[in-house]
Amino acid sequence: MAHNLAPTHDTSPSRLSAALDFESLGSSHLPNSSNHSSRRGAFVVGTCVVTCAVIGGVLIPFLSPAFRKIVLPYVPATDVQTRNVCSVLKGRAGQRLVDLGSGDGRLVSAAAEEGLIATGVELNYGLVLYSRLDSLRKGFWKRTNFIRRDLFKTNLSNYDVIVLFGVPSMMDLVKQKLLVEMRPDAMFVACRFPLPNVKPSAQLGSGIDTVWVYSRSDIQKSLSKA
Structure with missing residues (x-):
């Protein structure tokens, strides 16, 4: 006489523990896209700030006289x-x-x-x-x-x-x-x-x-x- 055997699932505590450990191990090795984006954004902002500071430091001494009441432009003596x-x-x-x-x-x-x-x-x-x-x-x-x-x-x-x-x-x-x-x-x-x-x-x-x-x-x- 034939018997229909239904699939069985092992729900023992040891089996469940192994599955959880595998999932946690896998997730810890996946790249964190949000942290990566944050670091990249901070780098871009920092680069822009430094660049603007350097350009400002070079140009401000030459441009500031234009905002004075009397402007004495830099024209080298011949x-x-x-x-x-x-x-x-x-x-x-x-x-x-x-x-x-x-x-x-x-x-x-x-x-x-x-x-x-x-x-x-x-x-x-x-x-x-x-x-x-x-x-x-x-x-x-x-x-x-x-x-x-x-x-x-x-x-x-x-x-x-x-x-x-x-x-x-x-x-x-x-x-x-x-x-x-x-x-x-x-x-x-x-x-x-x-x-x-x-x-x-x-x-x-x-x-x-x-x-x-x-x-x-x-x-x-x-x-x-x-």
């Missing part, structure tokens, strides 16, 4: 301009010079080469750092100094020679500052643009390379004519 300024520095070795808005420091180094003790005042920290390194490379570091500062916050009474590559919008304010702080025996050298309504003691060059030389008395005389 070789002719530098030679013209150095021509009026002859015989002033040992005197103290300040270049207001010194840019890449080329004029400060040129003044040091003429024997002056030269200081560059510049707002752009990148240009200040470059100027220091370039002065060191040229061997003038003992007679040069570069400061990150607003030129209008610089005390001009400490200097024998004051140089400025200015713009028209600032020259009236500069004239007032010179009247207050310029020493009686000091010399002011204006490049690119002259002081308004002031007759210079000397003028050298032509066009954009012109330099105007003023004494304190030149500036004071302009007030009596006003």
Whole structure:
């Protein structure tokens, strides 16, 4: 006589325990996609933050002047301009010079080469750092100094020679500052643009390379004519 045998399942405790162990072992070796995505997202965000910080650090010093009331753009002095300024520095070795808005420091180094003790005042920290390194490379570091500062916050009474590559919008304010702080025996050298309504003691060059030389008395005389 035939017997129909129904399939049986082993539900013993040992069998169930083995099955659970296998499932837990398998799940522990499966990659956790959510954790992987989180780590990748954090890496991307971190990379973007670092990149933006680097770009900002490079560009902000160059862009920040655009948000100031008076903008003094960075335009390097030409070789002719530098030679013209150095021509009026002859015989002033040992005197103290300040270049207001010194840019890449080329004029400060040129003044040091003429024997002056030269200081560059510049707002752009990148240009200040470059100027220091370039002065060191040229061997003038003992007679040069570069400061990150607003030129209008610089005390001009400490200097024998004051140089400025200015713009028209600032020259009236500069004239007032010179009247207050310029020493009686000091010399002011204006490049690119002259002081308004002031007759210079000397003028050298032509066009954009012109330099105007003023004494304190030149500036004071302009007030009596006003």
